[in-house]
Amino acid sequence: MVLRRTLTRRSLLLGAAAGFVASRARPGRASAGYPFTLGLASGNPTADGIVPWTRLAPEPLSPDPSHPGGMAPIAAPVRWEIADDPAMRRVIRQGVADAEPQFAHSVHVELAGLEPARDYWYRFTVGDAASPIGHTRTAPSRTATTGRLRFAFASCANYEHGYFSAYRHLAAEMPELVLFLGDYIYESVSQSPRRVRSHSDGVETTDLRTYRNRHAQYKTDPDLQLLHAAAPCLAIWDDHEVQNDYADRWAVNFADPAAFLVRRAAAYRAFWEHMPLPRSALPNGPDATIHGRFDFSDLVSFLLLDGRQYRSRLACDTGPRGGAKQLVDAACPERLDPRRSYLGMAQEAWLYDQFRSGSAGWNVVAQQQMMTEFKQLESGAVTHWSDDWNGYPAARHRLLSQMRDTGLANPVVIGGDIHSFFANDLKLDFDDPRAPAIASELIGSSITSVGPPHGKFVAWVADNPHIRFFESRRRGYVSVDLRPSRMEVAFRVVANVRDADSDAATLQRFVVEAGRPGPLPA
Numbered sequence: 001m002v003l004r005r006t007l008t009r010r011s012l013l014l015g016a017a018a019g020f021v022a023s024r025a026r027p028g029r030a031s032a033g034y035p036f037t038l039g040l041a042s043g044n045p046t047a048d049g050i051v052p053w054t055r056l057a058p059e060p061l062s063p064d065p066s067h068p069g070g071m072a073p074i075a076a077p078v079r080w081e082i083a084d085d086p087a088m089r090r091v092i093r094q095g096v097a098d099a100e101p102q103f104a105h106s107v108h109v110e111l112a113g114l115e116p117a118r119d120y121w122y123r124f125t126v127g128d129a130a131s132p133i134g135h136t137r138t139a140p141s142r143t144a145t146t147g148r149l150r151f152a153f154a155s156c157a158n159y160e161h162g163y164f165s166a167y168r169h170l171a172a173e174m175p176e177l178v179l180f181l182g183d184y185i186y187e188s189v190s191q192s193p194r195r196v197r198s199h200s201d202g203v204e205t206t207d208l209r210t211y212r213n214r215h216a217q218y219k220t221d222p223d224l225q226l227l228h229a230a231a232p233c234l235a236i237w238d239d240h241e242v243q244n245d246y247a248d249r250w251a252v253n254f255a256d257p258a259a260f261l262v263r264r265a266a267a268y269r270a271f272w273e274h275m276p277l278p279r280s281a282l283p284n285g286p287d288a289t290i291h292g293r294f295d296f297s298d299l300v301s302f303l304l305l306d307g308r309q310y311r312s313r314l315a316c317d318t319g320p321r322g323g324a325k326q327l328v329d330a331a332c333p334e335r336l337d338p339r340r341s342y343l344g345m346a347q348e349a350w351l352y353d354q355f356r357s358g359s360a361g362w363n364v365v366a367q368q369q370m371m372t373e374f375k376q377l378e379s380g381a382v383t384h385w386s387d388d389w390n391g392y393p394a395a396r397h398r399l400l401s402q403m404r405d406t407g408l409a410n411p412v413v414i415g416g417d418i419h420s421f422f423a424n425d426l427k428l429d430f431d432d433p434r435a436p437a438i439a440s441e442l443i444g445s446s447i448t449s450v451g452p453p454h455g456k457f458v459a460w461v462a463d464n465p466h467i468r469f470f471e472s473r474r475r476g477y478v479s480v481d482l483r484p485s486r487m488e489v490a491f492r493v494v495a496n497v498r499d500a501d502s503d504a505a506t507l508q509r510f511v512v513e514a515g516r517p518g519p520l521p522a
């Protein structure tokens with residue numbers, strides 16, 4: 001396999017150990033340390049473009065706020081090259097980008113004019129120091145006919161809960177595209193003696209320096225570096241990129257929404273700095289646009305959503321909650337209020353426009369959380385989790401109605417957040433077991449994050465017949481092999497997140513047949 005020759009964990013480590021010979025003549029040099037400690041990545045593949053990314057960080061966890069990543073506050077030129085062969089003998093494009101201190105010396109190269117559906121390899125150099133070689137791939141042209149796309153999705157990678165073996169096994173599958181659906185980092189810190197690793201600075205992230213260092217620590221992980229070097233990605237955030245269970249400007253322990261927005265601005269900024277995103281996703285203060293549509297020929301459109309930034313305040317949230325449980329029952333009629341939105345009314349309107357104008361054979365709605373109804377029986381009362389789509393049933397009903405009314409072809413909703421595998425039918429009437437499925441839903445587990453109580457959830461699932469599969473005890477990701485006539489899905493699991501060299505296996509396969517909503521065990 002090409003990747004194996006050009007990039008392995010060993011070669012990454014050797015690259016780091018080989019060091020970086022300083023040259024005093026070069027302007028912008030801030031440190032003699034190897035600058036590519038965070039690896040590289042590529043994202044936002046289109047039919048003619050891709051965004052390669054890196055960040056210079058010779059001291060990735062530097063506590064010095066005036067030298068993020070150990071870099072002096074001056075711009076540093078970074079050479080980038082892109083080639084059409086894995087050894088990079090045929091460089092087809094190259095240039096120099098300035099790694100600017102205001103963006104933590106990150107580099108986002110917005111390449112255009114590439115060929116559709118082509119493999120490319122890329123690397124960065126500063127002086128004598130070279131990054132590893134990364135592999136990426138452009139999308140097929142929107143008007144092309146493509147017989148197949150192999151993609152995968154992942155979420156919830158708490159560094160403290162385990163090793164990222166799942167990322168390594170996903171990299172070995174060489175998917176053409178990886179979707180990160182949120183909780184790519186966690187803001188919190190654990191004091192649990194069960195934690196496998198520690199967030200380096202030992203404090204919850206609250207400002208630009210601490211969010212940058214958290215992202216940097218994750219990017220130092222060799223398995224995550226392998227995955228980013230293997231495949232291009234699309235990334236959306238969930239709550240933990242900022243703070244647990246926030247909704248727009250309301251958050252757990254902030255009495256003042258304006259104060260929370262200052263924190264959100266820092267979190268969004270650090271996310272942009274560390275992800276292969278274009279300039280159009282650069283936050284303006286606490287606002288940033290990460291939702292969008294990505295077409296892969298006539299086969300599939302990916303509709304990426306932002307379920308955090310614009311959502312209505314959690315139902316019956318009377319504020320600072322201190323992370324208490326959020327099960328609401330019939331005593332909370334606000335949950336049903338049709339004026340409340342999970343996506344915000346503007347993003348909803350945008351999404352329904354995409355439904356109307358879409359022409360692909362499959363439509364994958366890539367978002368943060370579980371959309372299906374999940375009734376949870378607590379002390380004899382039906383309750384709903386207020387932080388996911390169950391807290392916004394009117395918005396969910398609008399979305400599913402629009403899917404039906406626009407005749408959207410083969411809608412499949414994918415999500416994460418709940419640290420469990422689910423395969424569900426999405427229906428307009430969840431109370432009628434005979435009501436037809438409008439769409440299929442697949443929920444990935446977590447890369448490492450601990451799942452919810454299995455026995456309790458199994459009992460609840462029994463009251464939700466539209467839930468066809470549930471497993472909260474295993475960690476992993478979801479691999480998808482998509483063809484015009486069928487989607488083949490594999491729920492992939494690692495043996496043990498406490499083992500850095502853990503094996504992986506397939507837990508369960510599903511098939512979604514074109515024209516027949518609802519995942520079927522295979």
Ligand code: FE
Nearest residue numbers: 156183417449
């Ligand atoms: Fe999570």
Ligand code: CA
Nearest residue numbers: 183238239417
């Ligand atoms: Ca989450």
